[in-house]
Amino acid sequence: MYAPERQQRILETARAQGRVEVVTMSEDLGVTTETVRRDLTVLERRGAVRRVHGGALPVERLEVEPPLATRTTQNSQAKRRIAARALDEVPAEGTILLDGGSTTRALAELIPDREGLTVVTNSIDAAAILQGHTHTDVYVLGGRVRGRTGACVGDWLTSALAGVCVDVALIGANGFSPTRGMTTPDQAEAVAKRAMVGAARRAVVLADATKSGDDHFHRFADTASIDALITDESLDADTVIELGAEGMAVVLA
Numbered sequence: 001m002y003a004p005e006r007q008q009r010i011l012e013t014a015r016a017q018g019r020v021e022v023v024t025m026s027e028d029l030g031v032t033t034e035t036v037r038r039d040l041t042v043l044e045r046r047g048a049v050r051r052v053h054g055g056a057l058p059v060e061r062l063e064v065e066p067p068l069a070t071r072t073t074q075n076s077q078a079k080r081r082i083a084a085r086a087l088d089e090v091p092a093e094g095t096i097l098l099d100g101g102s103t104t105r106a107l108a109e110l111i112p113d114r115e116g117l118t119v120v121t122n123s124i125d126a127a128a129i130l131q132g133h134t135h136t137d138v139y140v141l142g143g144r145v146r147g148r149t150g151a152c153v154g155d156w157l158t159s160a161l162a163g164v165c166v167d168v169a170l171i172g173a174n175g176f177s178p179t180r181g182m183t184t185p186d187q188a189e190a191v192a193k194r195a196m197v198g199a200a201r202r203a204v205v206l207a208d209a210t211k212s213g214d215d216h217f218h219r220f221a222d223t224a225s226i227d228a229l230i231t232d233e234s235l236d237a238d239t240v241i242e243l244g245a246e247g248m249a250v251v252l253a
Helices: 003-017 022-029 033-045 059-063 068-073 076-089 102-108 124-130 155-162 187-199 237-246
Strands: 049-052 055-058 094-098 117-121 137-140 144-146 151-153 166-172 175-177 181-184 200-206 218-221 228-231 249-252
Touching: 003 022, 003 033, 003 055, 022 033, 033 049, 033 055, 076 102, 076 166, 076 200, 076 228, 094 102, 102 124, 102 166, 102 200, 117 124, 124 137, 144 187, 151 155, 151 187, 155 187, 166 187, 181 187, 187 200, 187 218, 237 249
Parallel strands: 094 117, 094 166, 117 137, 166 200, 200 228, 228 249
Antiparallel strands: 049 055, 144 151, 175 181, 181 218
16 A cells, blocks of 8 residues: 555544544554554644544544534444443432533433432533433523533533532543643633532543543643543553543543
């Protein structure tokens, strides 16, 4: 396979899967990891991809924050596995804070209806899913609704969170990395997520492995501020070690 053919194959894979990993691509193509890295450098210079730790992301993914309806269909199996594992973080009795997002939405669908459990959420979708529960207490955090995510943000939300303390906050993220921590492209969402971390005894981030190395404009937490990251098993071992270096547990679902 000539270099242009190989690079086209790499780009097609990145666009189809949302990212491309060096090790996996080298095995698929039967070439060394160094060859794949050189190809990614060429593609990055053309403006087709952006290099991240362990691989690259197609520029299409970076240009626009996808709406919730689109993100719900992306990596849906991994998100369901993450949600199922995150259910272990929900106490039999106590209070949880549920963020907006596609993975946290999948978790909302699994939360049991039981006495003694209180769910606080800024997600319109999660609230709609949980509103039929007759035993669980459901509180909705108000504020400006971001149409792209269906999550409430703003002063009303942060003021409400300043007056509560929950057992565990289950928070979504658009990107995570050992160096930049947990990130999101929108400033108002970053402020909201930061307030959620501050309101919880235990903060847990739910994000599939395609978010790894995808550093967005606004950081809402470093790894030391998060008790656990629940992601999927495709996250490479080196990143797991780096992420856990400051004490954050990394759970592969």
